[in-house]
Amino acid sequence: MKVPQFMPFVAMEEYESIKRCFETNWITEGPLSSEFNKKILKIINAKYGVFAPNGTLALILAMKALGIKPGDEVIVPNLTFFASASSVEFLGAKPVFVDVNKDSQLNVADCKRVLSSKTKAIMPVHLFGLVPDMSALKKFATEHNLLIIEDAAQAFGIKSAGQSCGTFGDIAAFSFFADKSLTTAEGGFVATNDKEIYDKLLFLRNQGRRDRGSFIHPEMGYNFRITDIQSAIGLAQLKKFDRVIKNKVLIHSKYTTLLNNSEHVEILQPSSDINPFIPFRVILKTKSNEAEQLMTYLQECDVEPRGFFYPLHKQPAFDFLKDDERYDDIHFPISNHIYKNYICLPSFVSINDEQIEYVTKTINTYYQKGGNKK
Numbered sequence: 001m002k003v004p005q006f007m008p009f010v011a012m013e014e015y016e017s018i019k020r021c022f023e024t025n026w027i028t029e030g031p032l033s034s035e036f037n038k039k040i041l042k043i044i045n046a047k048y049g050v051f052a053p054n055g056t057l058a059l060i061l062a063m064k065a066l067g068i069k070p071g072d073e074v075i076v077p078n079l080t081f082f083a084s085a086s087s088v089e090f091l092g093a094k095p096v097f098v099d100v101n102k103d104s105q106l107n108v109a110d111c112k113r114v115l116s117s118k119t120k121a122i123m124p125v126h127l128f129g130l131v132p133d134m135s136a137l138k139k140f141a142t143e144h145n146l147l148i149i150e151d152a153a154q155a156f157g158i159k160s161a162g163q164s165c166g167t168f169g170d171i172a173a174f175s176f177f178a179d180k181s182l183t184t185a186e187g188g189f190v191a192t193n194d195k196e197i198y199d200k201l202l203f204l205r206n207q208g209r210r211d212r213g214s215f216i217h218p219e220m221g222y223n224f225r226i227t228d229i230q231s232a233i234g235l236a237q238l239k240k241f242d243r244v245i246k247n248k249v250l251i252h253s254k255y256t257t258l259l260n261n262s263e264h265v266e267i268l269q270p271s272s273d274i275n276p277f278i279p280f281r282v283i284l285k286t287k288s289n290e291a292e293q294l295m296t297y298l299q300e301c302d303v304e305p306r307g308f309f310y311p312l313h314k315q316p317a318f319d320f321l322k323d324d325e326r327y328d329d330i331h332f333p334i335s336n337h338i339y340k341n342y343i344c345l346p347s348f349v350s351i352n353d354e355q356i357e358y359v360t361k362t363i364n365t366y367y368q369k370g371g372n373k374k
């Protein structure tokens with residue numbers, strides 16, 4: 001049986017929805033985008049928001065609007081998707097890495113170690129449906145006068161202690177890439193509750209002007225528009241978002257139940273504060289640096305696993321940072337452990353029970369055959 005890592009959850013509803021763009025002859029960012037925008041803000045309970053072409057550009061736009069500039073430093077967790085850190089670098093600022101905890105979330109206790117007179121902001125990343133300790137993080141940010149940029153690329157619709165991801169900090173970036181719980185194929189969104197920041201976002205994303213059609217540009221700006229075709233997909237996706245949440249939680253709990261008796265592995269669990277929990281991927285934790293070998297075995301059996309993020313302090317693209325001792329390997333024991341032990345199991349919305357059973361059976365067989373023989 002073949003089990004892919006991922007399949008987008010799109011079908012005729014999305015197809016029917018994009019027809020509206022062609023019927024009305026409005027394909028660029030327009031009425032459907034403003035309808036989609038309002039609905040997004042309602043779900044995440046934020047006051048203001050703008051679209052961006054993808055999550056990476058949403059992060060860049062968000063930090064630009066906050067005034068992050070060359071020479072500034074931004075604290076970023078060492079285990080996250082590359083774009084969390086590369087977006088800082090693209091603004092000429094420096095991403096400074098801190099270790100994560102065993103749940104793979106930013107470890108606030110490690111932040112003091114990297115503080116400098118240049119530190120301007122901190123970027124919590126809500127990874128895999130989990131949430132870092134936001135009250136400790138906010139306390140730390142207030143004590144040290146730091147701005148908070150939430151990388152909520154994977155966290156649309158998730159709440160922790162009743163508060164939506166994307167509203168804890170000064171600004172937040174979301175991604176609507178095809179593997180996200182809500183997709184527009186490609187797409188991003190920047191949310192804030194601050195009117196002044198919102199005004200900056202409007203100028204920055206529209207060539208430094210407030211209104212389209214004018215050729216007078218009071219400020220510098222880019223083009224961060226999306227299209228109504230993408231928003232039409234997003235609107236159709238919103239209609240089935242409750243089903244997505246329900247299915248994803250079910251998939252997570254099926255894996256948990258089926259592997260409950262294993263002495264070798266366990267499934268990463270959310271804290272009870274997180275509700276709704278919307279697992280971006282189901283994460284399997286192994287114990288003896290087994291990720292690589294288990295993934296090879298799964299692949300041989302037609303299951304497509306995915307490894308964990310490579311620790312950022314080891315990324316070849318960040319070699320130029322390594323003279324600074326804050327990037328020394330010794331500071332990142334948990335990131336290194338997670339990289340060698342955690343893997344992402346296939347957990348797309350339409351995965352069926354047989355496929356989940358096959359994946360867990362394959363994992364159990366791997367251990368019956370002796371597991372890690374390295």
Ligand SMILES: Cc1ncc(COP(=O)(O)O)c(C=O)c1O
Pocket residue numbers: 054055056057080081083084125151153154175176177187188
């Ligand atoms: C944590 C995180 N940040 C940023 C991004 C970038 O989003 P995009 O792929 O839409 O540019 C992703 C995408 O997967 C992500 O997972």
